[in-house]
Amino acid sequence: TFRNAFIQQLANGRWQVMRRVGRARYPIDVVKVPLSGPLTEAFMASSSQLIDSDMPKELASALKNQLRLHIKR
Numbered sequence: 546t547f548r549n550a551f552i553q554q555l556a557n558g559r560w561q562v563m564r565r566v567g568r569a570r571y572p573i574d575v576v577k578v579p580l581s582g583p584l585t586e587a588f589m590a591s592s593s594q595l596i597d598s599d600m601p602k603e604l605a606s607a608l609k610n611q612l613r614l615h616i617k618r
Contacts, residue, residue, distance in 0.1 A: 547576050 549565040562576040 550576055 547562060547564055550562055551564075552560055553563050554560050563573050564576050565572050566574045
């Protein structure tokens with residue numbers, strides 16, 4: 546939840562969370578949540594885990610396929 550916030554649908558159909566920031570001429574600001582850090586950390590953790598678990602199987606199957614193609618010729 547954000548203090549003094551509301552949801553607004555824009556003319557192009559997108560939804561944004563807006564927040565009142567003061568009584569100035571343009572007192573409304575778009576709420577921005579920084580996601581690049583957490584998304585990068587989650588991607589790196591997930592990709593390293595997948596490399597550790599799936600890469601040996603993928604390499605073995607690719608090597609078998611290449612050997613099958615080479616021996617067939």
